[in-house]
Amino acid sequence: MKKENKFIQTLEPIKDLNLFLAILSLSKIVISGDTGPLHFAAALGIKIVGLHAVEGSIVHAAPNYQTNQKILGKKCTCIGSLQHYEICKSSSSCMESIQAETVFKRVQTLLS
Numbered sequence: 366m367k368k369e370n371k372f373i374q375t376l377e378p379i380k381d382l383n384l385f386l387a388i389l390s391l392s393k394i395v396i397s398g399d400t401g402p403l404h405f406a407a408a409l410g411i412k413i414v415g416l417h418a419v420e421g422s423i424v425h426a427a428p429n430y431q432t433n434q435k436i437l438g439k440k441c442t443c444i445g446s447l448q449h450y451e452i453c454k455s456s457s458s459c460m461e462s463i464q465a466e467t468v469f470k471r472v473q474t475l476l477s
Contacts, residue, residue, distance in 0.1 A: 369469045376402075394472055398422070398460070407434075412475045414468060418459035436471060438462040 367373050379385040386405060389395065395406035396414045399422035406413050407430070415430055418438025441459035 369465065394475060396468060396472065414471050414475065416460065416463050416468070418463055433471070433475065436463050436467055 367375075376388065379388065385402075386409070389402065389406055389411070390409050392406065392411050394412040394414065395402060396416065397403035397406070398416045399419070403413055403415050413430070413434050415435040416438070417435055419441055438459050439462035441462075
């Protein structure tokens with residue numbers, strides 16, 4: 366994404382939840398996997414793009430969001446016990462099926 370637009374900013378880890386939410390609330394849009402920051406941003410009314418690639422995320426979390434708020438990955442091999450690792454154990458990462466260009470175009474549409 367940063368290759369597409371040098372002004373895109375990422376957030377370093379913040380351990381203080383109040384500080385994190387305060388900074389998050391200043392965002393125009395949040396791009397995140399199916400994690401707390403995505404759900405916090407949605408609850409705060411911030412525009413979101415949820416990246417859903419792991420099977421459990423597609424099945425359980427993705428239905429909570431509108432079509433334009435999510436990008437679904439292709440069929441993932443991280444199912445069952447493989448989906449609970451912090452780092453993907455598949456030979457090809459499930460998130461790799463989501464292209465940066467697709468995300469960038471979605472962001473442009475949501476912000477226009």
